[in-house]
Amino acid sequence: MHGNLTVSHDLDADLVLRARVEALCAAYAHVIDDDRLEELPALFTDDALYRVQTRENHELGLPLALMYCDGSAMLADRVTAMRTANIFEPHVYCHSTSALRILRREGAGWRARSNFSIIRTMSDGESMVFACGKYLDLIVEVDGALRFRERVAILDLRRVDTLLVIPV
Amino acid sequence: MDDQQTGRPAPFAWPDADVSSVPYGVYTDRDLYALEQERIFRGPTWNFLGLEAEIPNPGDFKTTFVGDAPIILVRDADGAVNAMVNRCAHKGALVCFKPRGNVRELTCVYHNWVYDLAGNLTGVAFKRGVGGKGGLRDDFDQKDHGLQRLRVDIHRGLVFGTFSAAMPAFADYIxxxxxxxxxxxxxxxxxxxxxxxxxxxxxxxxxxxxxxxxxxxxxxxxxxxxxxxxxxxxxxxxxxxxxxxxxxxxxxxxxxxxxxxxxxxxxxxxxxxxxxxxxxxxxxxxxxxxxxxxxxxxxxxxxxxxxxxxxxxxxxxxxxxxxxxxxxxxxxxxxxxxxxxxxxxxxxxxxxxxxxxxxxxxxxxxxxxxxxxxxxxxxxxxxxxxxxxxxxxxxxxxxxxxxxxxxxxxxxxxx
Missing domain, CATH: 3.90.380.10 (Naphthalene 1,2-dioxygenase Alpha Subunit; Chain A, domain 1)
Structure with a gap:
């Protein structure tokens, strides 16, 4: 249902493109995992769409998202709110991403899909699998660098443990 | 204080006449938790079950909970909204184990007991046994073995259910x-x-x-x-x-x-x-x-x-x-x-x-x-x-x- 039937096999052979997309995805994970969230909006285009949605809503065709940023400014606001206003127990994520595939060209960009799992560690040292799922991306090139035009994180989980404040 | 409904002693006595302080044990006591199931969730309360908009068509169902009790909310062929405990009258298995769907009838997969969308038992597998042997005794009356029903009241598309026969209508409740x-x-x-x-x-x-x-x-x-x-x-x-x-x-x-x-x-x-x-x-x-x-x-x-x-x-x-x-x-x-x-x-x-x-x-x-x-x-x-x-x-x-x-x-x- 995510375009797998229209995969362009030429893109599988484009190892340079794949390396660049992998680097963007890794940069995203590292910025979050290293708590450098202020750098996160710069990985997106100004008009980017960032959504975190449960698989339940996604598969029911329901539009509700846990986080919905229409433009990188809203993503920056999320980070500002987290730093200045929201109250929560300190915790960090460790992303593992895998199964990247560049599915097809779309306009001037590329549709890509990858899987993720996130282990969350609380300040008392306890770790748990917080979420797993898939990223559905539209990636474009801006001034010679790849950026997310869209990143939709689909969470397999239905139940969020306690709260969600750090972008997925 | 003695428990007037069951004769069991209440797990603890409230410390004051008023409600301006609360002992922390109310959040941690397992006996109280069990008593809440009986006295609150299966007691004189109207509990939210879902929205009419979630089950618009005959046969649409969703599952939910009232306290610990698993509930099926379903629209029947006449368009009425019914709520039943999601527990087969035979061995107690969940009848619906999916969160939502559309069905003609409710079938417990364990032994294939079948209920209509009002919770009445309509079919028992091997009711007559096999080859004249086994099966139900003659004095088994299917009417006595439906799914447990909740009373339902609907207000502005919100569906509420109660286990209590004595409850006033939802509008009077709030x-x-x-x-x-x-x-x-x-x-x-x-x-x-x-x-x-x-x-x-x-x-x-x-x-x-x-x-x-x-x-x-x-x-x-x-x-x-x-x-x-x-x-x-x-x-x-x-x-x-x-x-x-x-x-x-x-x-x-x-x-x-x-x-x-x-x-x-x-x-x-x-x-x-x-x-x-x-x-x-x-x-x-x-x-x-x-x-x-x-x-x-x-x-x-x-x-x-x-x-x-x-x-x-x-x-x-x-x-x-x-x-x-x-x-x-x-x-x-x-x-x-x-x-x-x-x-x-x-x-x-x-x-x-x-x-x-x-x-x-x-x-x-x-x-x-x-x-x-x-x-x-x-x-x-x-x-x-x-x-x-x-x-x-x-x-x-x-x-x-x-x-x-x-x-x-x-x-x-x-x-």
Whole structure:
């Protein structure tokens, strides 16, 4: 249902493109995992769409998202709110991403899909699998660098443990 | 105090005549948790089950819970909405193990017992045995072995169920004033925009109290003040039902009084932070008044929410003595145009498990839970705005509605 039937096999052979997309995805994970969230909006285009949605809503065709940023400014606001206003127990994520595939060209960009799992560690040292799922991306090139035009994180989980404040 | 309903001793006696302090044991005691199932969830309460809009067609079902009891909510061939305990009358297996679907009849897969959409047992596999041997005795009457039914009442598309045969209608349960405040929000046919679910690491009552605690809103949820959204000096107030069990807390746009919050050193005060994109704070006045926030509770576990244009019902499900699940059914209206649909999705950044003004409610109950378990006889106190359930027009700096919750709890529990 995510375009797998229209995969362009030429893109599988484009190892340079794949390396660049992998680097963007890794940069995203590292910025979050290293708590450098202020750098996160710069990985997106100004008009980017960032959504975190449960698989339940996604598969029911329901539009509700846990986080919905229409433009990188809203993503920056999320980070500002987290730093200045929201109250929560300190915790960090460790992303593992895998199964990247560049599915097809779309306009001037590329549709890509990858899987993720996130282990969350609380300040008392306890770790748990917080979420797993898939990223559905539209990636474009801006001034010679790849950026997310869209990143939709689909969470397999239905139940969020306690709260969600750090972008997925 | 002796337990009048079962003759068992109550797990503990309430320490005071009033409800202005609460012993921490109510959040940690497993016997009390079991008694709550009987006396509250299977007792004299109307419990939210779902929305008519979730089961629009004959055969549509969803599963939910009333306390620990698994429930099937289903629309039958005549269009009636029925609710039954999701437990086969034979061996007690879940009849529906999927969250939703459409069926012609309800079949327990374990031994293929079949029920109609009103819960009547209509078929038993190998009823006559095989080859004349085995099967049911002649004195087995299928009429005696249906699924356990709940009474159902529907108001503005919200479906409620009760185990109690003696309950008045839902409208009488919450009273005319609070019915009017539900009607104020649910003005048109509803559309489900999606669901959130959140595991709260605390006893269900800590979240039930939190919703009735209008005092904490501007103190814990700093997004309000940091980004200049809602201040406690805005107009509004709280209303309680005559019983005290149910409440409404609301804020309205008029009467922005002089802002003395800065003088009280509320830690959230900051004018230096501005949102780069404030679209999510836009409010289209769609309900015919200036109310910006309306949080309404129906005892024991339902919240009806309007925060700007973010409409939702929140259903709280106990999941053991120290854990609960909060299910948000996020709503719009059927006739929302594209702009309104988009606005609702953006405003919903404020609420839900990742809500900029609600996420703290996910963790604060857990902090009480962890601290409370050390000493079940120590107590929390609720001194703001009196000792009883006096209403508080014009101020949300009161714990009257929380005391009203405990009044309801004690009356149900006989404690």
């Amino acid at each position: 009273g005319a004033e609070l019915i009017a405040s539900i009607d104020r929000v649910l003005i048109k046919p509803l559309r489900v925009l999606g669901y959130h679910s959140q595991i709260l690491p605390n006893n269900w009552k800590l979240y039930a109290e939190n919703n009735k605690d209008s005092y904490h809103a501007s103190l814990l949820h700093l997004f309000h003040n940091t980004f200049g959204v809602v201040r406690p000096t805005m107009g509004g107030g709280i209303k309680l039902s005559d019983s005290g069990w149910h409440h409404l807390s609301y804020t309205q746009r008029e009467a922005l009084a002089d802002d003395h919050i800065g003088k009280e050193k509320v830690r959230s005060m900051s004018e230096s932070y501005k949102l780069r994109d404030s679209t999510m704070m836009q409010h289209t006045l769609e309900l015919g008044d200036l109310v910006t926030n309306s949080i309404q509770t129906v005892f024991p576990t339902l919240v009806v929410q309007q925060i700007l244009n973010a409409l939702a019902v929140r259903q709280l499900i106990p999941r053991g003595v120290d854990r609960s699940e909060l299910i948000w059914t996020v709503l719009g209206f059927e006739d929302d145009d594209a702009d309104m649909a988009e606005l609702r999705l953006k405003v919903n950044n404020l609420v839900g498990p990742a809500g900029l003004i609600s996420m703290e409610d996910g963790c604060v109950g857990g902090w009480v839970q962890r601290a409370a378990k050390a000493d079940p006889t120590a107590r929390s106190i609720m001194p703001m705005g009196g000792r009883g359930i006096e209403p508080s027009q014009g101020s949300r700096v009161t714990e009257a509605a929380v005391r009203g919750f405990w009044k309801g709890w004690r009356e149900c529990m006989g404690i």
